[in-house]
Amino acid sequence: xxxxxxxxxxxxxxxxxxxxxxxxxxxxxxxxxxxxxxxxxxxxxxxxxxxxxxxxxxxxxxxxxxxxxxxxxxxxxxxxxxxxxxxxxxxxxxxxxxxxxxxxxxxxxxxxxxxxxxxxxxxxxxxxxxxxxxxxxxxxxxxxxxxxxxxxxxxxxxxxxxxxxxxxxxxxxxxxxxxxxxxxxxxxxxxxxxxxxxxxxxxxxxxxxxxxxxxxxxxxxxxxxxxxxxxxxxxxxxxxxxxxxxxxxxxxxxxxxxxxxxxxxxxxxxxxxxxxxxxxxxxxxxxxxxxxxxxxxxxxxxxxxxxxxxxx
Amino acid sequence: xxxxxxxxxxxxxxxxxxxxxxxxxxxxxxxxxxxxxxxxxxxxxxxxxxxxxxxxxxxxxxxxxxxxxxxxxxxxxxxxxxxxxxxxxxxxxxxxxxxxxxxxxxxxxxxxxxxxxxxxxxxxxxxxxxxxxxxxxxxxxxxxxxxxxxxxxxxxxxxxxxxxxxxxxxxxxxxxxxxxxxxxxxxxxxxxxxxxxxxxxxxxxxxxxxxxxxxxxxxxxxxxxxxxxxxxxxxxxxxxxxxxxxxxxxxxxxxxxxxxxxxxxxxxxxxxxxxxxxxxxxxxxxxxxxxxxxxxxxxxxxxxxxxxxxxx
Numbered sequence: 001x002x003x004x005x006x007x008x009x010x011x012x013x014x015x016x017x018x019x020x021x022x023x024x025x026x027x028x029x030x031x032x033x034x035x036x037x038x039x040x041x042x043x044x045x046x047x048x049x050x051x052x053x054x055x056x057x058x059x060x061x062x063x064x065x066x067x068x069x070x071x072x073x074x075x076x077x078x079x080x081x082x083x084x085x086x087x088x089x090x091x092x093x094x095x096x097x098x099x100x101x102x103x104x105x106x107x108x109x110x111x112x113x114x115x116x117x118x119x120x121x122x123x124x125x126x127x128x129x130x131x132x133x134x135x136x137x138x139x140x141x142x143x144x145x146x147x148x149x150x151x152x153x154x155x156x157x158x159x160x161x162x163x164x165x166x167x168x169x170x171x172x173x174x175x176x177x178x179x180x181x182x183x184x185x186x187x188x189x190x191x192x193x194x195x196x197x198x199x200x201x202x203x204x205x206x207x208x209x210x211x212x213x214x215x216x217x218x219x220x221x222x223x224x225x226x227x228x229x230x231x232x233x234x235x236x237x238x239x240x241x242x243x244x245x246x247x248x249x250x251x252x253x254x255x256x257x258x259x260x261x262x263x264x265x266x267x268x269x270x271x272x273x274x275x276x277x278x279x280x281x282x283x284x285x286x287x288x289x290x291x292x293x294x295x296x297x298x299x300x301x302x303x304x305x306x307x308x309x310x311x312x
Numbered sequence: 313x314x315x316x317x318x319x320x321x322x323x324x325x326x327x328x329x330x331x332x333x334x335x336x337x338x339x340x341x342x343x344x345x346x347x348x349x350x351x352x353x354x355x356x357x358x359x360x361x362x363x364x365x366x367x368x369x370x371x372x373x374x375x376x377x378x379x380x381x382x383x384x385x386x387x388x389x390x391x392x393x394x395x396x397x398x399x400x401x402x403x404x405x406x407x408x409x410x411x412x413x414x415x416x417x418x419x420x421x422x423x424x425x426x427x428x429x430x431x432x433x434x435x436x437x438x439x440x441x442x443x444x445x446x447x448x449x450x451x452x453x454x455x456x457x458x459x460x461x462x463x464x465x466x467x468x469x470x471x472x473x474x475x476x477x478x479x480x481x482x483x484x485x486x487x488x489x490x491x492x493x494x495x496x497x498x499x500x501x502x503x504x505x506x507x508x509x510x511x512x513x514x515x516x517x518x519x520x521x522x523x524x525x526x527x528x529x530x531x532x533x534x535x536x537x538x539x540x541x542x543x544x545x546x547x548x549x550x551x552x553x554x555x556x557x558x559x560x561x562x563x564x565x566x567x568x569x570x571x572x573x574x575x576x577x578x579x580x581x582x583x584x585x586x587x588x589x590x591x592x593x594x595x596x597x598x599x600x601x602x603x604x605x606x607x608x609x610x611x612x613x614x615x616x617x618x619x620x621x622x623x624x
Contacts, residue, residue, distance in 0.1 A: 006416075007439050013420040016428040021400065021435055030435035032400055035347075041435060043402040043450060047442045088333065088344055090355040092404075092448040104318075108325040116328040123333055123342035123353060127319050130359045131444035136404040138355060138450035 023148065026228070028078040028212055031146050040084035040141045044075045048133035054103075056174050059187070064103040066191040067135065068110025074215070075139040076118055076195035077263040081213040082148075083204025084141035086197060088121040091137050094130030107135065118197055145204055147211035147267065152229035156210065156268035158286040161196050163241040164218050168259030169249055182245050193263035199281060203267055206276050211267035217260040219294060223303040225268065232291030234298070239285040257296075258304065335460065338540070340390040340524055343458050352396035352453045356387045360445035366415075368486050371499070376415040378503040379447065380422025386527070387451040388430055388507035389575040393525040394460075395516025396453035398509060400433040403449050406442030419447065430509055457516055459523035459579065464541035468522065468580035470598040473508050475553040476530050480571030481561055494557050505575035511593060515579055518588050523579035529572040531606055535615040537580065544603030546610070551597040569608075570616065 011025035022038070023031035029042035046067060048054055057063045072089060079086055091111065095104065104127075115122050120139065170190030172178035180186060196213075203211060210229070214221050218240070226233050237253065246252045268288055294301050323337035334350070335343035341354035358379060360366055369375045384401060391398055403423065407416065416439075427434050432451065482502030484490035492498060508525075515523060522541070526533050530552070538545050549565065558564045580600055606613050 007437055010416065010420045010439070011434070011437060013417060014424045014427060014434045016424070016431060016433065017435075018400070018431070018433040021433045024433065024435040025437070030400070030402065032433070032435065041400065041402055041452070043404055043436060043438050045404045045406060045438055045440045045442075045448075047406055047440050049443045050441045088330070088342070088353065090342065090353055090450050092355055092357045094357060094359055094406075094446055104322065105325060108322045112326045112328070115326060119328060119330065121328065121330040121333045121336065121344070122323070122326045123329075123336040123344065124355060125319055125323060125337070126355050126357055127322070128357045128359050129362050130357075130446060131361045132442060134406055134442060134446055136357075136448040138402050140353070140452065 023146065027148055028081040029084070031082065034142065038143045038146055040079055040082045040143050040146065041138065042075050042078035043136065043138040044071065044078070045134060045136040046071050054133070059174060060191065062106060064106030065110035068107035069114040069192060071135050071137045072111055072114040072120065073193050073195045074263065075137050076197055077193065077213045077215065079139055079141045080195050080197045080200030081211045081265055082143060082146045083200050083211070084143040085201060086118050086120045086139060086141045088123045089115070089137055089139045090123060091125040091135065093125065093127045094134040095127055096131070096133055097129060099133070118195070143204065147204055147209055149210065149212050149225045150228035151210040152225050152231055152268040152288050153270065154231060154288055154290045155270065156288045157271055157284050158222070158233060158235070158268050158288060159282045159284045160214065160218070160241060160264050160266050161199055161282045162262070162264040163243040163246070164214065164262050164264060165246050165252060165255030165259040166243055167193060167261035168255050169246065171261065180249055185245055190261060193261065195263060196265045199265055203265065207273050208267050208269045211265055214262040214264045214266050215260060217258045218266065219257050219301060219303045221266055222294060225266070226292065226294060230292070231288045233286055233288055233294045235286035235294065235296045237297050239283055241283045335458065339460050340393040341396070343394065346454065350455045350458055352391055352394045352455050352458065353450065354387050354390035355448065355450040356383065356390070357446060357448040358383050366445070371486060372503065374418060376418030377422035380419035381426040381504060383447050383449045384423055384426040384432065385505050385507045386575065387449050388509055389505065389525045389527065391451055391453045392507050392509045392512030393523045393577055394455060394458045395512045395523070396455040397513060398430050398432045398451060398453045400435045401427070401449055401451045402435060403437040403447065405437065405439045406446040407439055408443065408445055409441060411445070430507070455516065459516055459521055461522065461524050461537045462540035463522040464537050464543055464580040464600050465582065466543060466600055466602045467582065468600045469583055469596050470534070470545060470547070470580050470600060471594045471596045472526065472530070472553060472576050472578050473511055473594045474574070474576040475555040475558070476526060476574050476576060477558050477564060477567030477571040478555055479505060479573035480567050481558065483573065492561050497557055502573060505573065507575060508577045511577055515577065519585050520579050520581045523577055526574040526576045526578050527572060529570045530578065531569050531613060531615045532572070533578050534606060537578070538604065538606060542604070543600045545598055545600055545606045547598035547606065547608045549609050551595055553595045
């Protein structure tokens with residue numbers, strides 16, 4: 001069973017749910033009514049051996065500062081995909097008996113730099129001894145509305161911020177499975193994703209109501225929109241945004257479609273909104289229609305992501 | 313370095329803090345101003361091999377249901393010690409490749425039963441693959457005020473709810489280090505602590521302003537009050553509440569003083585408040601005076617807790 005099905009099945013076992021809870025599970029974050037506004041909550045984990053390796057220290061100076069930043073960035077990305085404004089976070093660190101104080105301080109320095117940039121108050125934490133190292137973070141924000149995967153409509157345009165695929169190349173380089181030019185660029189893209197917080201708020205304020213983030217691969221995350229909205233996606237291959245550096249890498253298009261860890265926003269909107277966007281930090285890559293599945297240049301494609309629970 | 317000093321040192325590395333954050337670190341939970349009320353936030357972890365063992369399944373039916381309940385109960389206890397009313401929680405599970413679906417469902421069933429009793433909405437979660445099993449939970453609540461460890465005053469009476477020491481006996485039994493009569497009772501006290509949520513709210517509403525919970529041992533947690541308030545505690549040994557069953561166990565008093573995991577509320581208040589308490593679900597065990605240290609029947613005592621980071 002994959003991670004996605006597992007957590008949704010588990011949440012079904014929860015019998016009590018307050019009437020102020022509008023979204024719980026099945027999207028990037030939970031949404032709770034809070035007076036005239038909404039509270040948005042999300043949580044994420046980074047686990048040594050699953051999401052990063054301590055041994056990457058040989059290739060990356062200040063690895064743990066990156067890990068600390070990324071811990072917060074990935075939750076900020078979930079928040080961004082709902083259109084939320086960040087507020088406060090709490091952190092749990094599971095540390096081995098032989099933990100390095102320097103590494104742990106690096107985590108907090110990374111957390112602190114990201115928290116300052118996005119004005120998140122890291123209000124508390126807990127450290128526990130553990131057989132293997134892990135970090136978890138829960139983030140709370142607020143919003144004037146929210147964007148959901150299931151809110152797409154037939155005729156909506158499909159768009160994505162930034163460019164896709166670089167991060168996965170960075171992971172392959174760190175894992176020693178690939179050699180590329182400019183490897184520092186790709187590693188940076190993997191370790192230091194930019195959460196699109198400002199963009200998410202802008203999209204929500206512009207009238208966008210369907211959004212998610214590209215954490216598990218563009219096609220996989222797109223399929224969470226098509227499946228929950230009951231629609232078919234038609235993607236135009238030449239519109240899929242790929243960085244100049246990635247274009248020089250073999251299988252660049254595959255990386256863009258399936259890579260994951262991009263943390264770009266993937267959203268849909270009715271064409272009439274185009275006139276309302278004052279800026280254009282995104283690429284329209286396709287359109288939604290009645291039906292099901294995902295098609296690229298008219299050909300159906302199989303969707304797969306990299307799901308930490310699937311056998312590799 | 314112990315867990316307590318480590319986390320406080322780490323939080324000092326966080327440079328940004330919103331002006332609405334009133335308490336961050338150094339107490340049982342964080343407090344954030346939210347209009348006329350306060351948002352209270354806390355987070356906790358349970359780690360296999362540190363806080364529980366999968367092998368206890370041999371001794372305990374539905375072990376993982378207990379673990380799920382306890383995960384929420386210990387955060388509810390932190391919230392209770394601030395006087396907070398629970399609202400919503402998010403959960404992270406780190407699961408081994410060979411995880412048992414039945415165990416994971418047990419965790420959620422335990423979470424669900426506890427969440428229903430205390431009306432907590434478990435709004436989201438994440439599951440990740442990990443080399444060793446862990447659970448983390450973050451809980452948000454609200455309150456009309458808050459109780460802090462540093463709020464004690466000279467002359468305050470020291471009181472504690474329930475009774476102390478049973479839980480640690482339960483742990484010793486589970487670990488096979490002790491044999492006692494009624495072992496099921498003690499195991500239940502360890503695995504299924506009762507968070508004193510209602511009592512915490514009652515204390516806050518009655519005017520109590522200094523409270524913590526007994527998670528690391530009565531004397532240890534008392535020392536967090538005396539140190540942060542700059543006071544001396546005088547404890548009367550015959551007033552320390554010990555259950556009838558614990559009285560029949562060797563070293564009962566030691567268990568009560570040092571045991572930990574009781575999750576009772578430990579609080580202080582000026583004597584004049586005694587008239588305002590309509591019920592008396594607590595025991596006055598001592599008094600605070602100018603000075604420092606903890607004295608039992610006039611004799612100074614060394615404080616130690618069981619800190620997961622200390623060498624055993």
